Amino acid sequence: MQKAWWKESVVYQIYPRSFMDSNADGIGDIQGIISKLDYLKELGIDTIWLSPVYESPNDDNGYDISNYLSIMKEFGSMKDWEELLMEIHRRDMRLIMDLVVNHTSDEHEWFIQAKTSKENPYRDYYIWRDPKEDGSEPNNWASNFGGSAWEFNEETGDYYLHLFSKKQPDLNWENKKLREEIYTMMKWWLDKGIDGFRMDVINFISKVEGLPDGELKPGKQYASGSKYYRTGPFIHDYLQEMHRNVLSHYDVMTVGEMPGVTPEQAIDYTAEERNELNMVFQFEHVGLDNGPNGKWDLKPLNLHDLKKSLSRWQEALGDKGWNSLYFNNHDQPRALSRYADDGRYRIQSAKMLATLLHMMKGTPYVYQGEELGMTNVAFETITDYRDIETLRVYEELRNLGWTEEMIMMSIHAKSRDNARTPMQWSADENAGFTTGTPWINVNPNYQKINAENELNNPESVFYYYQKLIRLRKQNEIIVYGDYKLILEYHPEIYAYIRTYQDKRLLVICNFYENNPAFELPRDIHFMTKQLLASNYETEEQSDISRFTLQPYEARVYLLN
Structure with missing residues (x-):
């Protein structure tokens, strides 16, 4: 197996909206990130993954992009971003950006044009279908955020596909012109000097011809169509073309987010001789506390299941592919609250989970606040939550007759907002994140759990992470x-x-x-x-x- 810098890296994910606010508007921003780069350097991080900072109406917190080549004003300007890249490189760190190309925002110029007429040159950049004879949706697919995966467009009298929010229309990767536009955009960022991409739901970009109905479960209005769009018929062709046209010309790192991917499929995506991606994010191990009815149906983690899952991936990829190692990210509740003890044994638990993961084979990812032992939050009312998925599921579960107590228990355990509360920098007001009103409330435990306390305590979770990262750099056996x-x-x-x-x-x-x-x-x-x-x-x-x-x-x- 060949050695590579990205195999030896430890990656830190920044969710910019919640990381550090520099201008008191309550929203984290690029200048805020720049002010904390020395903190990340001290931790030992060598690669930063920055969640989307592109122009966006923010329906799904930046994963609905309206312009790939400009920066969201709330986060700053392109000049700020260029300064960030320069400051990261000046500290011998690297930057990977989010690549969101399964869908755009419905406010992207391509879609604004595409929905005006069936003859528009941008029409075929998206996936359109006529209604069924009774006027209903083209198939029975559910959106990953609930409800139908189809939205009716008045101007043209037909439907467009959106596997996520209706403000996130899916792109039509079968259109060669669209693919070329995407490759041009990727080169634009790479030529600016970035060091790679984390690719959002990249295994969704190829859909099965005909878009067949999914299997409808009793009592459900919509079905999962996932077997018709996860690892679709042309996915390997597209990724190899992307590698050939773009990635092979730069020394970069790529990681593909791939819900539902199996170890066998992951080998095809990551084997060096296949020229596709360096590694994938799989979700098997973070779904082990889901009950039979999915994410919101709670069940405790079974340790044997975790051993089986992580070992399966470690052994299967072995010398054939490469693993990404993570428990936390912007879409997952805090692992410390899920899999261990965030109360009496919080510090020991945080260090134990870090040990388990960082000593494995693969590239470890640290999600902001994980190195402090940050925990889930339990907001009292639904009005304190901001995540589109959480707000939708609240209504869905109410309609199914769940009690308020049952719903909030599930949300406290599984909401994506658990990962999105502001980074806890100090015991000052709003955890030192902002001097304004934060866009989402701070976890009330910030007075105890914060970076300032951690940095003043040689036995802290922070210094334990620092030690694990240093050990990985000193011992090839760990890599x-x-x-x-x-x-x-x-x-x-x-x-x-x-x-x-x-x-x-x-x-x-x-x-x-x-x-x-x-x-x-x-x-x-x-x-x-x-x-x-x-x-x-x-x-x-x-x-x-x-x-x-x-x-x-x-x-x-x-x-x-």
């Missing part, structure tokens, strides 16, 4: 070593071995607050051991053949 699960059926311990050349790495994580006994499998032999990391005071010389773990304890040993 390139093979992975093997041990103690597969232990109900409380997640442990694995990494192997590289003549070295082995032993990672042990207690997922609960009990005190289970760890027993080293008899086939693991070593001459010397070195304790690389632990989230409790641990004697370097203590025997590791058998010992009792403390609540949420994590240890990493280098074995020779």
Whole structure:
């Protein structure tokens, strides 16, 4: 397997609206990000992924783009963005931008033109279908945000497809002219000096011919059409064309967000000889606490399921592809509140989850605030929430007869706004995020959990993340070593071995607050051991053949 800078990177995701506000309007902005670059450098980050800052009416917080080549005024100007890129590069860090090309905003000039007439040159940039004979939608697909995936256009008397909000019409990738426009836009950004792209729902861009109906479940008005647009018939052709025309001419990193992707498909997307993408974001492990009725149907995480899922991806991609490693992002509730203890053992839990992930094979992603041990928020009323998906599901669940208490319990656990509350910089008003009124309320625990407190405490979650990042840079085994699960059926311990050349790495994580006994499998032999990391005071010389773990304890040993 070839070595590459993006395999050795640790990526930090910035959600700009919630990161840092420089002008007191309550919205994070580019100058705010610039003011915190030294903080990220101190953490040890070498690559920043910036969520969309493009011009947008903000129906889906910037993932509805109305102009790919300009910056949203709330965030600043192109001059501000150019300064950001310069300051990132000056600190020997890199910048990857969000590429959102499954859909645009309905306020994009292409769509404004396309909806005016069936003869318009931009018409075929989008996906249109005539109504059925009874005037109803062309098929029964549900939007990923609820309701129908079709919206009627009065001017032309037909429907356009939107797999997300009705203000996010899907682009027609079968149109070569559209693809060329997208490649030109990508080159424009790459020529400005960016270091790659995170590609939003990129496995949705190829749809099955005829757009057949999905399978309708009892009591549902709309069906999932996902098997007809996830990993569609021409997806590999499009990605290889994109690589040939654009990506192969630059030294860049690419990661494709791909809901529903399997490990076998991921190998096709990421195998080096196929010239498509470097890695994918898959969602299997972050859906393990979904009940039979989906995301809002809560169930506790089963540790065995997590072991099975993460190990499946580690082993399948092995030396054939490359993994992205994440628990948190702008679309996921805080992993600390989902999978561990955000109360009594918050600090130990945060460090344990970080250990589990950062010692695996792949490129780790840190989502803003994760390195502080930030938690989910529980706003009292629905009026405090801003996320389009959360607001829609609130109405849907009410219509299904759920009680207010049941609905809010699910929203507290799963809303995307859990990740979008402002970054907690200090114990000052509004967590030091803004001197104005924040666009979304700050998590009330900011007085305890904030960057200033973390930086003043040598035992903090921040410095533990800093240590894990430093270890990855110092030890090739952490980047390139093979992975093997041990103690597969232990109900409380997640442990694995990494192997590289003549070295082995032993990672042990207690997922609960009990005190289970760890027993080293008899086939693991070593001459010397070195304790690389632990989230409790641990004697370097203590025997590791058998010992009792403390609540949420994590240890990493280098074995020779």
